[in-house]
Amino acid sequence: MAAQPGMGVVVENFDADSAEDVALLKKTVYRDKIAVLRGLDLDVPGFLALGRRFGTPEAYYEPAYHHPEHREVFVSANVEENGRRIGVPKTGRFWHSDYQFMPRPFDLTLTSPRVVPARNRGTLFIDLARAYEALSPELKRQVEGSTATHTVRRYFKIRPGDVFRPLGELVAEVDAKTPPVTAPTVYEHPHTGERVLYISEGFTESMHDADGRSRPDLLRELLAATGQLDDEPSEVPVHLQTFEAGDVLVWDNRALVHRAVHTDTPEPAVSWRVTVHDRAAA
Structure with a gap:
C-alpha cells in the first residue's frame, strides 16, 4: 500500500475474496481515510458483494438512483443504457457526507467509476477530524454541547413526475420520507476515537448552541473554517482524489465530507456507489 501526499493510499493486487485483505483494508481506511483499489473492474454483483464484505449496504431512499437489478447500488450517470436512463446525472456537486440526513451515520462509502470524463475529473475531500483539531480554542468552546440539524431539502432533485406539483406539497413529501435529523455537532468516531465536526454545506440546515439558541453565524463560521465555503480561505487542506x-x-464516510468534480461540458460520466454500516460499530 503506497501513501499519497496528504491523505489516502493506493492499493495494488487487492483480493476481494480474501477476508484478511478486507480486514486490513478496513483498518487502513479508518487510519488513512481513503483507499484507491487499482484495476478491480468488478461487475455490479461483484461490486455489491465487495460492499457487503465491509458492512451492511442500504438502498437509497429514492428509487430513481437505484441500479435496475441491484437496488443497493446507487448510480450517478449522464448517459443512457440501451435507450433508457439509469441513475441520476451530476450528483454530489456540493460538500456533504453520504446520507448525512439519515438517523444513523454510514461508516464507509465505496464507489466504482465506470465512465470517467477526460477533464475536470475526481472527487474533493476534507477531513473533518483534522478540521476540528485545527479550530481555535474559542470555536471549540462554542461548539461544545451544540447540535446540528441535517436535511436533504436543499439538494433534493426534482423528478420528472414532480412537474406542476405545488412546492409545499413536495417539501411535505420530502420531510415525510426523510425528516430532518438533529445530532451533536461534534462526536467521537466509533472506530478511531477522533473527534469529528459533523457538518456539511450541503445538508446541515441549522445549528443550536448548548443553551438551545439558534446559531446561523456559528454554523457559517465553522463551514468557512473547514473549507466548505469556496469564497473564504481556510487553513484546512482540500484533497483532490483522482481515479x-x-x-x-473506499473512504471513511464518518470523518470526511466530499464534493464531486463535474465538467461544464457534457462529457459522459458513470459511477456506482455502495454505502454501508460497518457491523463492528453496531
Missing part, C-alpha cells in the same frame, strides 16, 4: 475507470474507492 481511473475500473478502480474502486
Whole structure:
C-alpha cells in the first residue's frame, strides 16, 4: 500500500475474496481515510458483494438512483443504457457526507467509476477530524454541547413526475420520507476515537448552541473554517482524489465530507456507489 501526499493510499493486487485483505483494508481506511483499489473492474454483483464484505449496504431512499437489478447500488450517470436512463446525472456537486440526513451515520462509502470524463475529473475531500483539531480554542468552546440539524431539502432533485406539483406539497413529501435529523455537532468516531465536526454545506440546515439558541453565524463560521465555503480561505487542506475507470474507492464516510468534480461540458460520466454500516460499530 503506497501513501499519497496528504491523505489516502493506493492499493495494488487487492483480493476481494480474501477476508484478511478486507480486514486490513478496513483498518487502513479508518487510519488513512481513503483507499484507491487499482484495476478491480468488478461487475455490479461483484461490486455489491465487495460492499457487503465491509458492512451492511442500504438502498437509497429514492428509487430513481437505484441500479435496475441491484437496488443497493446507487448510480450517478449522464448517459443512457440501451435507450433508457439509469441513475441520476451530476450528483454530489456540493460538500456533504453520504446520507448525512439519515438517523444513523454510514461508516464507509465505496464507489466504482465506470465512465470517467477526460477533464475536470475526481472527487474533493476534507477531513473533518483534522478540521476540528485545527479550530481555535474559542470555536471549540462554542461548539461544545451544540447540535446540528441535517436535511436533504436543499439538494433534493426534482423528478420528472414532480412537474406542476405545488412546492409545499413536495417539501411535505420530502420531510415525510426523510425528516430532518438533529445530532451533536461534534462526536467521537466509533472506530478511531477522533473527534469529528459533523457538518456539511450541503445538508446541515441549522445549528443550536448548548443553551438551545439558534446559531446561523456559528454554523457559517465553522463551514468557512473547514473549507466548505469556496469564497473564504481556510487553513484546512482540500484533497483532490483522482481515479481511473475500473478502480474502486473506499473512504471513511464518518470523518470526511466530499464534493464531486463535474465538467461544464457534457462529457459522459458513470459511477456506482455502495454505502454501508460497518457491523463492528453496531
